[in-house]
Amino acid sequence: MECQTKDFQQEHKKEMRAVQDAMDVLSGKWKIPIISSLCYYNQRRFSDILNDIDGISNRMLSKELKELEINLLVKRTVLDTQPVSVHYQLTDHGLTLRTIIDNLTAWGVTHRRKIVGK
Amino acid sequence: MECQTKDFQQEHKKEMRAVQDAMDVLSGKWKIPIISSLCYYNQRRFSDILNDIDGISNRMLSKELKELEINLLVKRTVLDTQPVSVHYQLTDHGLTLRTIIDNLTAWGVTHRRKIVGK
DNA sequence: CAGGATCCTATACGATACTG
């Protein structure tokens, strides 16, 4: 411990800022489920996602999708049907989250086993 | 899309529950920075962590460490020195988060570049 | 169908002060 220089610590703080940047985008109750849904189904309408995710309200879905759009993770496409339908899909950048989601899924499974016990 | 069976959807909902389980443990402002700190330094005292993480209060650190302990991610050890010092370290189970944290860190970096522009 | 507007509650979090 005594050998740790200021640079060493600064390097770590930089890393922490990066993880927090990531978590700022992904935290909350619904972001990951939404991304997960779009990952799984590739292309999805508003009401489909509403159905994919148990317990989410339209208000929340709308709000979260907007934030994901702002963060360039999701692309919104309005189709001029009657009545209008709207498609959501992950951008290329959004797709780069796939590995993380998969890892989190796997970890979630083993964690539950660990906590609840089997 | 039309070929998706009920089973297919149920499988996906299971996966989503798993990611949410993971996020329940990791969400919030401080959990990941704390784990990151313990990952980096291996063993750390309360006041050290307080120093590692910019902006965290002792109240929050105390609270978050307790939750991490309950989730078996962190082990607390009291050393009978005068005055007492307390060591925190990741459990084996906590260490399994390393990959995820590394991935999130890397993703955070590219995401910031993407959003802020370079 | 795809949302927006409104209202309300819970909890996350912050600041400060105190203790063994």
Next chain:
DNA sequence: CAGTATCGTATAGGATCCTG
């Protein structure tokens, strides 16, 4: 040093109703 207690605020999120 390693916390706990107390108080206050802000934000996340839920419920319900409305609209082009």
